[in-house]
Amino acid sequence: MRKSILSSLMLALCLCVLALSGCASSKDTNQLDRQTYAYSAAIRWGDFEGAWTLVDPKYREAHPLSDVELERYKQVQIAGYRDLAEQVLPDGDVVREIEIDVVNRHTLTQRQTRYTERWRFDAESKTWWLVVGLPDLWQD
Template identity: 75%
Template structure:
């Protein structure tokens, strides 16, 4: 009887794992969006601007390549805060987010805030959300 109980428990565990795997592969665009925005904001917060750059639309990256000097500028700042102020879904399904970023200059330790508007688009062919604008301009002020 003990062996049958263990076999039943093992079978139930396997079914649960398969069910969870099925949920992950059928992830909807909305939950993919949440995951992608989290990945992007985490990359910005941790100063991984190269990682954040990979989430920008490939066509935008091709049309607006970042130079080594531009990437080096991002190493001069520390992100102290990243807050979503407003999120709006557009009629075409794109999502626009207004974000406030707290920036600290690593050399002068001066801290300031800047706003940045993210524009996200879902590519159904690639099954991927892309940021349609470049990285935030942390020096526009």
């Protein structure tokens, strides 16, 4: 009987540990969902400066966004932003394939472009950062 109680306690302890580890990963996933939603909303509304704040600070420092680049983003309207696929990489980063409908404000022509986002979790700041910069909406 004592052995049965001990086994039950060990099983309960293992289940608690698994449940807690599940909570931690779902918290990271929820935070990633919030970050990607905020980023996609900023892009959809043409708030590229707001989207820029969700880019990894190291990337922003290495690749500063110029006034000319910001003005170029003002020449387009985003008509659609769709998540096509998402994959968790072995290092924990998340890659998302995105399709963006872009309208040139001057010619009113619309085209589609694809963009691959890569998100990294920074344990120190407990934040997910986009590590690839803003989408290149002028690629050929």
